[in-house]
Amino acid sequence: MRMPSKRVRKGKTHWVGQVSRRNFRREKLFKTKTEATQWESEVKTLLRGSIPEEDIKRLLDEGLSPKAVSDVWEREQTPTVSLHEWATAYLDHVRENVSAKTYKDKLRILRRFLNWHGKPGQPVQGLSTATAHRFLMSYARSKSHNTANVYRTHLGAAWNWAMKYQMCPAPNPFQVVDKFSHEKSHHYMPPMEDFLKVVDLSEGQDKALLWTYYYTGARRKELFNLIWEDIDLERGRLRLYTRKRRGGLKEADWVGMTEALIGVLREQHERTGRSEWVFLNRYGKPFRSLSKFLGRLCEEAGVKPFGFHGIRALTATSLARENTPMVVIQQHLRHRSLQVTEDYIRGVPTTKPYLDVLDGGLSKRTKAA
Incomplete structure (x- = not known):
């Protein structure tokens, strides 16, 4: 077995690690015999493996240690994605x-x-x-x-x-990366009296659209895409589709309707005749945008402008003011997270009305004593 040899250059002694076999020959200088011997052993181990000799030569010539050659070669074989x-x-x-x-x-x-x-x-x-x-x-x-x-x-x-x-x-x-701190902004929610002023100024389909927003707490596009197949007047419910869920998949939820909303939609059905869509623009097609609709009505009513999402917040807040359980409001707004529902409610203590339930334990214990 060949061992490392000494080599003296310019008065300095080096140990030469050498590995030779057929078409493979590589050598490297080291300060000690132990280092040279270890290098030879590691290179020989590489040659007994599955890495092609040409790749071992190339990677050693790039200055890699024998131990690093295996890792780099394996990474090279793994397809990379840009x-x-x-x-x-x-x-x-x-x-x-x-x-x-x-x-x-x-x-x-x-x-x-x-x-x-x-x-x-x-x-x-x-x-x-x-x-x-x-x-x-x-x-x-x-x-x-x-x-x-x-x-x-x-x-x-x-x-x-x-x-x-x-x-x-x-x-x-x-x-x-940590989230950046910021103050959460809310959509402006109109007072109930301002919303009613706007509703009173509207007529026909416009009024039906506003009441449907309020009673369902729906998102804007959910009502724009509403078709009569999604309306079940007999059972008092309607079906809303959304992509506002994790993964972006289209999902449907049934939402209950009040008697008032059922009456509103019966009148709307008479207006639209045999149309597939519940709410139509002047061309008989579903709405894509109503950016100026609410702004114009708010200006005529003399109230601070609000948007469709403000009506959604008004729906949630109106329910909360009547001590409706948060889980019920969450279900009606179709939120996956209760925290999101709580963000919609303005100026209403969401837990305090229910804390009296906790007093029951102390009261019962006092009586028992």
Whole structure:
């Protein structure tokens, strides 16, 4: 067995580690015989493995230690996904599962990230948390903390999806970044008297639309897309579809109707005749936008302008003021999280009316004593 040999150059002694076999010959200088011997042993172990000799030569010539050669070679054999490929694959996936608006938002955010990064061909493994933080921080400073948090949510969702399909490594660099502090803003909720003033000024379908918003607490597009097949007047319920759930899948929920709303929709059904849609624009098609509708009515009524989401908050608050249990309000608004429901309720103590129940335990114990 060949052992390391001494070599003296310019008055300095080195130990030469050498490995030779057929078409393979490599050597390296070391300060000690022990280091040279260990290097020879590790190279011989590599040659007995499955890594091609040409790759071992190449990686050793790049200055890697024999132990590092195996790890680097294995990584080279693993197909890498570029940042551009990751973004494209995610957008292709969500295109069929989210609304057109949500898709445009995700497309815009991913494009801005790739343009900012400047190297869309870089493997996803090279994206660090520090880089993700710098990108989000740039928008926190130039736009707002809330904008940065929105970007963090969308980019984090894209990375989580890719982790599920083993395209991107853990941990998620965007979600490791802490959320940016910001003050939560609420949609303006009109007082009940202002809402009634606006309703009194409206007529026909406009009035029916406003009352349907109030009684259902629906989202704007949910009513725009409402069709008569989703209305069950006999059972007093209607079906609303939403994509405002995790994953963006379209889901349906049945919502109960009051007698007043049933009457409103019976009149609306007489107006629309045989139309498929419940609410129609002047061309006989479903509404896409009513941006000026409420603003015009609010101006005529002389009240502070409010939007459709303000009516949704008014519905939740009206129920809460009558001591309706929070879980019932949550079910009516179709929120997955009770915390989201509580955010809709303004100026109403959400737990205090029920704390008297806790007094029962002390009262009973006092009586028992």
